[in-house]
Amino acid sequence: MARAATTSDVFNAIAEPQRRQILVLLRSGERPVTELARELGMTQPGASKHLRVLREVGLVRDRKAGKQRLYGLDARGLRPVHEWTGGFERFWSGSFDRLDAYVQDLKQERQEE
Amino acid sequence: MARAATTSDVFNAIAEPQRRQILVLLRSGERPVTELARELGMTQPGASKHLRVLREVGLVRDRKAGKQRLYGLDARGLRPVHEWTGGFERFWSGSFDRLDAYVQDLKQERQEE
DNA sequence: TTGACGCATGCCGATATAGGAATATGATGG
DNA sequence: CCATCATATTCCTATATCGGCATGCGTCAA
Known part of the structure; x- marks a missing residue:
């Protein structure tokens, strides 16, 4: 099997730099293709x-x-990506002063995909 | 040209569902490959x-x-992804009650990639 | 030294791109 | 209806996967 189709997954869709640029441009409003x-x-x-x-x-x-x-932006689909990466925030934000919450979250994490 | 190499870009690396699963598992600690x-x-x-x-x-x-x-997690590389998607947060969070900030940000956005 | 174990790598096949060029499709104005 | 402009689609090529399988390599124990 080859790589999963970009067409079915937001993560894949935004893996392309030019597509990310398009999304950024569309934040300031609708635009025609040309x-x-x-x-x-x-x-x-x-x-x-x-x-x-x-x-x-x-x-x-x-x-x-x-x-x-x-073409206009509908960025709601980016929310899952934001939230998924947010699940790793404690690993880059400051040190482990929030270790308590970290340890308590472990059980839940086991069930995430 | 085909798709950009996954090896050079975090966005591409996390486009693979199984790789995301690996990262989630590693949040709870180091693990051997097997x-x-x-x-x-x-x-x-x-x-x-x-x-x-x-x-x-x-x-x-x-x-x-x-x-x-x-293998252990080093999730710092996910921060850019989190921040990039965060740049679209106003499009899914609530309505446009923060329209002021939205309009004022437009100039800066024009320069982002 | 020899196995056994854990992991990485090489090779293969099937597939999904991204990009360029040419062309088809659609809508508008005259 | 026709010419024109704006987009979409198709065809083609080169390439980068992902997964399975077999194998190479390093480490440890007896």
Whole structure:
């Protein structure tokens, strides 16, 4: 088997640097495909392909606007990623002054995926 | 070109579900390869390969312990991921009652990658 | 030294990319 | 209806996996 399809998993979708750049750009508002392509220095088909992946995992939504198609951010799908990484926060934030909570959380962690 | 090498990017390294599981397990302490493989239902070579990727991006470290090799977590590399996704937090947390900060941040965002 | 054990690596096959080029599809204006 | 602009899709190539299997290598005990 090869790598899991990017199309089915947000973690995979944001593994691509250019797709992350697209998401960052979309934070400041909707944009048509061509403008995204121009701002990121990629071809129009390239932008369309990345946008398709992002759409299929639900991170962007598209809206017809006359001849153009405006892509907008729907970042809710990033929340699980934020929370998953947040589960490791105690390992980089300060020292282990919160060791109590750490030890008490162990049981729960065993059950997370 | 194909997809970027997982070995050079934390985002790619954690795009693999089994690798995420390994990281979760390691939160509760160091473990030898065989135990990880057993707990996650994968083969020993499979576990070794995933651990190699995680080691190359710096998310785990290994330590020789006699015949065994103990792998331990070094989750600092997850911090950039947590912070990057955190940059989208206002899009999922509550409504836009923090619209002021949102608008004021726009200039800075333009410069992020 | 010889096994036995734990782990890493090499090789293979099947698959999923990312990117480029050309083209198809869609919508708009005249 | 036609020409044009904006996007999407298809075809193709090179490459990077992931998983299974066999094997190499280092360490420890007898």
